[in-house]
Amino acid sequence: MVRPALDVYDAWAKLLAYPREVGPDEAEGCIERIAGVAPEAVADLRPLRDFLHEHEASELEELFTRTFDSNAERALEVGWHLYGENYSRGAFMVRMRQLLRECGCVESSELPDHLSHVLPVLARAPEPTADALANGVVVPALAKVAGGFKDEQNPYAGVIRALRAFLEQHHASEGAARAVQSEREGHDDQ
Secondary structure (H helix, E strand, O other), X not given: OOOOOHHHHHHHHHHOOOOOOOOHHHHHHHHHHHXXXXXXXXXXXXXXXXXXXXXXXXXXXXXXXXXXXXXHHHOOEHHHHHHOOOHHHHHXXXXXXXXXXXXXXXXXXXXXXXXXXXXXXXXXXXXXHHHHHHHHHHHHHXXXXXXXXXXXXXXXXXXXXXXXXXXXXXXXXXHHHHHHHHHHHHHHOX
């Protein structure tokens, strides 16, 4: 399967970056870009699009903070969901920082394992690396984040759900997932 263009991954990353960095108009453009490549995501992205039209930018910032920064179950740091606060997460963050440099991705103030960093890497890394990262780390972390929403009506729940489906579709590879799982188990022994 052919990976979508870089700007599609960047659009996902912008939707999951702190809203002050990406205004409502740019977020709307990101949703349109994603929908153009993944029309199946439209229904899940509609609640965020509606929120953008019905609320002030400051309300989106408050929602983002309440959704992701104030709730550990929904933190956007994928390494935290898989490794917690142990040595393995530190090793993963070092690897992410290395991948960011190799892929020419600019780091923001977020940790290297934040989705706003990981998604641009998925677009730019060699395909086997991207597939392994998506299957072995990002998709399992997104499953945990999605579980943190429970029955809550939150427009970001659909974004997480749609992103997970998008990555599963575009990075389907059992071999890559097994390779990362094996690497993860090796770090846990240290």
